[in-house]
Amino acid sequence: MGEKKWLLFFSETQSRRPIVIRQILCNKRTVSNLYWGMQYHILDWLNVEPTLDEKKFDLQINKLIKNKYLLATPKGLVLTAEGIFQKKEYLDNTYVISKPYIFQYINEKRWLELLPLLIQVISELSYHNKKYYVVNSPLRAQFALKKWLSLVKDRSELPQVLKQKLLTFLGEFPHEYGNIFMALFTGHANIGQTAEQITVLIPQFSKEEILLLWRDLSMQFAFFLLKEDGLFRQLIAPFSNLSQLSxxxxxxxxxxxxxxxxxxxxxxxxxxxxxxxxxxxxxxxxxxxxxxxxxxxxxxxxxxxxxxxxxxxxxxxxxxxxxxxxxxxxxxxxxxxxxxx
Amino acid sequence: MDSSQLKNFLKHYYGYSDFKRGQSEIIENLLEGKSTLGILPTGTGKSLCYQLTGKILKKTVIVISPLLSLMHDQIEQLKYAGEKKVIALTSELSFVDKQMILANISDYSFIYLSPEMLKNDLVEKKLAMLSIGLLVVDEAHCISQWGPDFRPDYLRIKKFRHLLHNPLTLALTATATNNVAQDIQHNLFSNDEKKFVVRRSVDRPNIFLGVHETISNYEKNTYLIDIVKKLKSPGIIYFSSKKQANKISELLKAETSLRIAPYHAALSSRDRYMTQHQFMENQLDIICATSAFGMGINKKDVRFVIHYHLPSDLESYVQEIGRAGRNGERSLAILLYTKADINLQEQLSINSLPDDFDIENFQPKGTVANVSDKENVLQYYFEQGIPTSEIKQIFLKRRQEKYNKLMYLLEYIETPSCKRKFLLQYFDEEMQTKHGVDCCQLKGEPINIDYFKCEKEKKEQIINQVSDYEDILDIFFKTL
Incomplete structure (x- = not known):
């Protein structure tokens, strides 16, 4: 399945160069990349795959050409009839990041380090429990959370507020998405599950899809908190750049x-x-x-x-x-x- | 301080009523100001020795530890026990974080250091300004050039100690032959210092030792499936490759009703946390792991440790099987073995050392992070200005030593007499008890798995569906 996701970035009418697609996904912001990314209508996907492996991507594109899903033209690659069918199949049956543009506004790495820690710490706080194994998190995430907590005057309200925000936020999605998303977190007396374990319980989602859903919903949750006033906005603000520009x-x-x-x-x-x-x-x-x-x-x-x-x-x-x-x-x-x- | 006062401290900080073998002796030594080398087998709570001493002394404790995973586990446990002033200074930190920590270094009670940090002048200076209560050298066998895990950076510790005006020091290791123990003392303490050694036997009488030889991997897998179905869990199966750990984990999941997960360095840190803690909480029956798993893990009821591949030497083997039976209950260690495993282990362990080609083509890089272990070791020798021909000789000798260690392991497998006796002799110890039915399997005898069999207990938590997120939120956040 891996390589088929790249079909989403190709068109049946416009020839597109894979290198531009790769550079956009990796957030390589040269004017030329941005210009062609705009022409291909894929700028929303800037920075969605910041660690994309160049060689692996090129091999996967070659495989798509070999399978006759993509056809080489002088100006780039274009979807074949089979490619159009495969793209549609993929879209119909696979989880796809629904709001990719958020990846330009929020520092994904920093937020994904912080979010599991935030949920665990506030969960344990609601039980007044100080004796627990903290989820693996880099020091900078721990510092960021400590700094934010020091700004909170009344911590006793945090569990209720966070719970309500998660309920409101997840209520916007299919119920199963919420179940998968929350199963990945660790909280009081409740160890989270790995994507591998979830895929055994819900076989219609592959491990790759579960990880995509986790990234997508985490980023949308950050955006949701950022748009609201209040404390949680202050937590996200240091990792956000709403201007889109460097x-x-x-x-x-x-x-x-x-x-x-x-x-x-x-x-x-x-x-x-x-x-x-x-x-x-x-x-x-x-x-x-x-x-x-x-x-x-x-x-x-x-x-x-x-x-x-x-x-x-x-x-x-x-x-x-x-x-x-x-x-x-x-x-x-x-x-x-x-x-x- | 008398022993009843010491026990009061133990009860107060950790909730235990009694010390394990060797702990109180080490702590008493330290409280009397005697620097000590502690050789305590796996599972006897080495880290408690310095943690409790630090709490009693109320002064900063610096712990030098070679393995990041071990360091993280120990920090996790200290934090779990309520000690929040603990930090790890490692190459994993960003420049900004490192600066921030160093600026506030005196706020921390326990400072863990990876050995490469000793090359950093600023770190040295900042630490020299502290009032150090205790310097701990964990996994001290890494300092011995005779040991299989020699880490050149460890040789800097003596100079670092001197810079700190030779503070009270505790060197800890789980296994050390007499040669290695002498080497540790020589490389750590100055000649005029009085040194004390507390050594406890590596023997764990409650762990039955067995070996099962098969002619093929297929046969090995069949046997493995058969025994894990019968054995009382939880258990650990060790592998030398991540790929095999994944593969066999899948095979066992398909062939048994057990809850199994792989654990190795290729997993994300999130997955490693989940897997490790699910295992601790008995939500998993078996972990298929590489040697990255288990260091610092304090799970008392592990019933068996199976080695799917050969470990690199008897030192590693004793450490790894020591994760079984920490609660003193009868447990089982089985080494699975096919003749082809010898080549695999030879490649993994002996070929990990630089050869003549690596040495001749080595380009010293100065101080750089993220170099391979091979490069790191070579860097050290080149920095000492040792001629290339001599470096080649050093590594030729070390390759021979590693080979010899592998041969000892094979002798252990093949020995016609008592395996425990063989193991203890290797560590210069004498067997205190007689060979019996609880001791080990003699060559040619089958392992009586039924002896370790038990009725499967009712699993504490069988997860067969993903919970409703609204329920999870109710559990996570206790609200009025």
Whole structure:
């Protein structure tokens, strides 16, 4: 089953390069990856597989080609009729992460280290029990939890609040998902089960699916807590980045929004102009409030609109005969692609 | 402090009424300011010796321990016993965490150190500023170059001790021949120090020793399935490979109604926690494990330990079977064996040492984390400026020693006389009792499994479905 999940990222009409898919899943944020990721409509999947093994992925893609689920074209790979069928089969029968975009906002590693500890500590707290074996957790998770607990004035309310939040949150999903999710946690007098053990009890879920469900629901729970006011928000906040942009890009983008030109931003930040342009392209791709007309002038628009028609993915810069710099061309391409998308 | 006062402390901190063999002698030595080498067999509560001493002295205890898994288990147990001021300084920590811990190092009562931390100047300086009550060298046989588990970093301990002005020290090991014991003292203490040794026999009379030879793995598996069905659980089956531990775990699950899980380093830390604690709570009957399992695990009612593959030597074997019968009840240790296992063990243990090719092509890397054990050992010898030809000789000799140890193990298997006597002689001990029906299986005799058979007890908890999450939440969070 392993390799079939990659079929989800391919299309029956658009040729797609597997390397772009891999880089998006691993969160390798070059402007080129992001641009093509946007064209493939897979940007929601940024950072969903941060530890993806390059060699293994390439071998799996080769297997999909060998099985004739994917066909090689000059511009990349496209789904065959059998590939379309297999993709649908996969979607119908397999657990798929339902809100992948959350993986851009929350630091998955840090949260998944913390969540089992949070549940166990609050569970034991509700029994006033201090004598228990703490679930394996890195020191940084223990520190983060201790720091947060020190902010809590009345800890006696925590069990009720957390229980209620989990009930509300899990109530949004099929009941079985909630059962699987909670079976993976350890709490008072109750040791959790491994994915392997759960798959014996619920054979319609493979071990891989159970682990996906665990990641998916854990991340959605973090997002759920983050959107609410209150204590739990403070726990997640240090591991979240709602801007989607990397730190340096975010600074450049804020200055851009304050009406500084790319040149001025470069001078102020003591960075190369090319770096700032990359920051702005990344912002244009990832944000929906980008003000294109601050860079592309009225005259530029006239030239661009006269030169290019049809699907922006097919446009080529050389058609402009150097009348407009590449940066503006790419911005225009992003703007029009988004309008179509 | 007299022995009744000491027992009061034991009762107060741990709830036990009596010490196990050797514990009180070691603690009394330490409280009298005598640095001690304690050679106590597995399961006799070595860690309690320094934990209780630390609590009585009310001063910082530093514990140097070579294995991360062992360290984590011990910390878990200390925390479980209510000691929260405990920390492990290891290469696993991030730079930021390490800085934070070092800045507050005086807040901790028990500081566990992995030996490579002794190379870190800042760690040394910070620890030198503390008032150290006790320095503990756990698994002290790692300091002996004659021992199979020699760790070059352990040789830094003597210098580190000197830097701390030779504090009161306890070296602990489960098994050490006389040669190894002398080597530990030589490499740890200075010549003018008075040293004390507390040694207790490695013998565990309540564990019956048996060997079962088969001609093929198929036969081995058939025999294994047959005996685990009959034996009283819980039990541990040891493997030399993770793959085999998984495979046989699956086979036994399919062939028996027992609750079985694998345990090895390839599992996620979450799964290792669950498996280990399910076993402790009798939610599992059998663990199919590599040697990563069991260190520091204090489960008293393990009824049998079976070795599916050969252990590397008799020292490891004695340690691993020592996890059975800690409550003193009759227990069973069986070594399963086919002739082909010899090659496997030879490859695993002897080929893990650097050979001439590794030595000639070794590039010293300076201080780097995450190097292999092979590289780490070579790094040490190159740092000492020892010529390549001499390093080759050292490893040739060590390969020979490892080979000899494997041969001793095979002699144990083949011995026509009492296995227990053979084992004790290997550790320079004399057998105190006579061979009898409870002692061991003599070569050619079958192992009388019925002797260890029992009516299967009603399992405490059979999990045959995933609970409803609303019920789990009700159990997890006790609310008014």
């Amino acid at each position: 730190k340096s890009t975010e600074i450049s983008y804020q200055l851009f929004k304050e009406n500084l030109t790319a040149n001025k931003i470069a001078t102020q930040r003591n960075l190369k102009i090319s770096t700032i342009k990359e920051h702005l392209l990344e912002s244009a791709i990832l944000r929906n409030d980008f003000s294109y007309s601050k860079i592309i002038t009225h005259d530029d628009y006239s030239i661009l609109m006269n030169t290019f028609k049809g699907n922006p993915i097919d446009w080529e810069y050389r058609q402009l005969d150097n009348k407009i710099e590449f940066f503006k061309f790419r911005l225009f391409q992003i703007e029009r692609s988004k309008n179509i998308g």
